[in-house]
Amino acid sequence: MSAPSSPGSPEAALQIVGLHKSFPVGFLGWKRRTVLRDLSLCVRRNEVLGYLGPNGSGKTTTLKILMGLLFPDRGSLSILGFPLSAVEWRHRVGFLPEHPYFYDYLTPAEYLDYVGRLFRLPAPLRRQRALELLQLVGLTRSAHTPLRRFSKGMLQRLGLAQALINDPEIVFLDEPMSGLDPIGRHLVRGIILGLKQRGKTVFFSTHILSDAETLCDRVALLRRGELLKVGRLDEILGIEVEHMEVMATGMGAEVLAGAPAGVREIRAIGERWCFETEERVLGAVVRWVEAAGGRILSVYPVRQSLEEYFFKEMAASDDAAAAWGAED
Amino acid sequence: MGRGRLGRIAAVAANTYRETVRARVFYNLLIFAVLMTLSGLLLARLSIRQQDKILKDLGLACMEWFGTAIAIFMGVGLVSKELERRSLYPLLAKPLGRDEFYLGKFLGLGTTLLVNVSVMTLGLMVTLWLTGSQPGLSLLKAAYPIYLGLLLTVSLALLLSTLSSSPIAALVTLCLVVAGRFSDVIRNMQEVAPGMPTWFVQALYWALPNFLNFDFKDAVTYGDPVPLAALGWVTGYAAVYVGVVLAAGMTLFKSRELV
Numbered sequence: 001m002s003a004p005s006s007p008g009s010p011e012a013a014l015q016i017v018g019l020h021k022s023f024p025v026g027f028l029g030w031k032r033r034t035v036l037r038d039l040s041l042c043v044r045r046n047e048v049l050g051y052l053g054p055n056g057s058g059k060t061t062t063l064k065i066l067m068g069l070l071f072p073d074r075g076s077l078s079i080l081g082f083p084l085s086a087v088e089w090r091h092r093v094g095f096l097p098e099h100p101y102f103y104d105y106l107t108p109a110e111y112l113d114y115v116g117r118l119f120r121l122p123a124p125l126r127r128q129r130a131l132e133l134l135q136l137v138g139l140t141r142s143a144h145t146p147l148r149r150f151s152k153g154m155l156q157r158l159g160l161a162q163a164l165i166n167d168p169e170i171v172f173l174d175e176p177m178s179g180l181d182p183i184g185r186h187l188v189r190g191i192i193l194g195l196k197q198r199g200k201t202v203f204f205s206t207h208i209l210s211d212a213e214t215l216c217d218r219v220a221l222l223r224r225g226e227l228l229k230v231g232r233l234d235e236i237l238g239i240e241v242e243h244m245e246v247m248a249t250g251m252g253a254e255v256l257a258g259a260p261a262g263v264r265e266i267r268a269i270g271e272r273w274c275f276e277t278e279e280r281v282l283g284a285v286v287r288w289v290e291a292a293g294g295r296i297l298s299v300y301p302v303r304q305s306l307e308e309y310f311f312k313e314m315a316a317s318d319d320a321a322a323a324w325g326a327e328d
Numbered sequence: 329m330g331r332g333r334l335g336r337i338a339a340v341a342a343n344t345y346r347e348t349v350r351a352r353v354f355y356n357l358l359i360f361a362v363l364m365t366l367s368g369l370l371l372a373r374l375s376i377r378q379q380d381k382i383l384k385d386l387g388l389a390c391m392e393w394f395g396t397a398i399a400i401f402m403g404v405g406l407v408s409k410e411l412e413r414r415s416l417y418p419l420l421a422k423p424l425g426r427d428e429f430y431l432g433k434f435l436g437l438g439t440t441l442l443v444n445v446s447v448m449t450l451g452l453m454v455t456l457w458l459t460g461s462q463p464g465l466s467l468l469k470a471a472y473p474i475y476l477g478l479l480l481t482v483s484l485a486l487l488l489s490t491l492s493s494s495p496i497a498a499l500v501t502l503c504l505v506v507a508g509r510f511s512d513v514i515r516n517m518q519e520v521a522p523g524m525p526t527w528f529v530q531a532l533y534w535a536l537p538n539f540l541n542f543d544f545k546d547a548v549t550y551g552d553p554v555p556l557a558a559l560g561w562v563t564g565y566a567a568v569y570v571g572v573v574l575a576a577g578m579t580l581f582k583s584r585e586l587v
Contacts, residue, residue, distance in 0.1 A: 091423050
């Protein structure tokens with residue numbers, strides 16, 4: 001696992017040490033429910049870090065604390081070397097909240113002009129940035145359409161544009177793919193990779209694991225407010241292949257009984273067959289398919305997915321989680 | 329206050345003003361225009377002196393009622409709507425302080441009310457002129473305190489909306505405005521309830537906003553003199569009261585967690 005940057009090191013874009021957050025529960029609010037527990041994390045400059053966890057694990061709470069919308073119970077946080085209470089870093093970051101909502105009486109061009117004014121950008125620069133960003137997120141044709149007519153995906157794209165209006169050094173994105181169609185998701189992935197190429201730091205939360213697999217240099221896994229692991233995805237999940245999947249066609253169902261030992265499962269997918277196979281018998285399976293008159297379409301190594309990893313971790317920690325609830 | 333802060337406050341204020349314009353707040357001016365025209369026509373049979381008084385009375389009252397309705401119902405939504413819809417989340421992540429946001433919202437609606445009161449004053453002057461009266465600038469001596477009262481109402485609505493939901497905030501603001509118009513009754517409460525402690529009555533009298541201070545309608549309508557000193561005093565009263573209420577609201581808003 002990669003070593004985290006040391007606290008206060010110049011390469012740290014974000015440093016969180018011992019962050020703890022709880023919320024009052026009940027009518028009187030005497031009891032408290034812990035949402036984040038002693039969370040420590042370092043994000044390096046020019047890194048794309050995926051902040052992963054199931055719903056309710058504390059991802060959005062972390063981001064809200066970082067953006068000053070919530071206040072931590074304890075812990076120290078610094079962004080770009082500045083303490084959280086400083087204003088300086090706010091000029092150099094961008095933020096896309098989860099399920100963003102913007103003023104529906106404005107157009108995208110007007111909204112970007114408004115947020116540009118908050119950064120005291122001169123009017124010509126605001127106009128230029130707005131044009132560029134609307135083009136980047138594919139909203140040029142809707143630049144003067146009132147936001148009340150926007151779909152959820154279009155609002156999400158505008159949310160990304162407003163987060164970039166100040167050309168930030170670090171961008172915080174809370175579920176950036178939420179509500180996007182496949183084209184939108186592809187576009188946002190491209191934007192995140194583009195930011196990385198331009199030397200920016202991206203911290204994004206998601207529970208869509210394929211996004212993390214595609215985009216992240218490192219991931220941080222959060223479970224019930226506790227940081228489970230931080231590191232490269234292959235380090236966390238392990239590189240061992242669990243099994244192979246062989247896709248084949250042109251075989252009749254009558255030959256399946258003769259499948260070699262080591263084929264764990266056979267599934268029919270339309271006209272094709274999918275054989276879940278142990279890695280050691282792959283050669284035998286391929287030869288058997290060919291001998292049976294079939295044709296190999298593809299061979300995939302199957303590794304543990306993040307979903308499976310989470311599922312295992314959750315199941316393993318049920319007792320601990322129950323203890324948490326009792327304690328909180 | 330630095331230029332940066334002023335610029336951000338101005339940006340929020342300008343956007344708030346634009347919001348009210350697009351929410352068609354100024355449609356109330358059409359109703360006012362219709363009322364003034366109809367009144368001018370209906371009162372044509374009366375003597376010019378009577379007509380002048382009724383028109384001034386009606387016009388100034390409309391200015392106050394319409395303005396109060398806008399101040400309360402737009403005022404309670406200024407911040408609470410942003411909280412409900414979470415539209416302020418991306419803004420507060422930018423170099424925009426919560427106090428700047430709050431003040432900008434107040435000034436934005438204050439600008440809307442200034443435009444509203446100004447246009448209504450002008451409309452009343454035109455109506456008076458068309459019906460043969462001498463409008464005079466004395467109307468400004470009634471319109472200006474009305475505007476100050478409206479600013480106080482907005483500050484109260486804003487404060488209450490950071491404490492509770494919009495409907496409750498609107499109701500409580502309305503109650504405060506009504507109670508503030510009966511300040512004299514509160515001061516003389518001991519005549520009705522002699523058991524009431526004096527300190528309590530005095531505290532209540534001074535704590536509640538005294539909206540009677542802003543009422544120069546009768547004086548202007550009946551041609552009584554309105555000394556500039558009185559306007560100066562009411563300006564000072566409004567500045568202190570609005571300042572205190574805004575400071576309380578900003579303190580509360582800054583300490584509020586945006587869950």
